[in-house]
Amino acid sequence: MDSKRWQVWDANETELSQAVTAAGSSLTELPGVGVIMAAKILGHVGNVTRFPNADHFAS
Numbered sequence: 001m002d003s004k005r006w007q008v009w010d011a012n013e014t015e016l017s018q019a020v021t022a023a024g025s026s027l028t029e030l031p032g033v034g035v036i037m038a039a040k041i042l043g044h045v046g047n048v049t050r051f052p053n054a055d056h057f058a059s
Helices: 003-022 035-045 054-058
Strands: none
């Protein structure tokens, strides 16, 4: 990758990291879950407080 693409990549990863932190997520503390994966999970799941309990979330 050329340096311009790396700069864009770094900027995007920084924005994702800030968004994951702002969401109050601890997903990146799980082994194997980095900033990008945490952002994908949060993007797909949305606000987990809409589920009454963990069983409803898991189903």
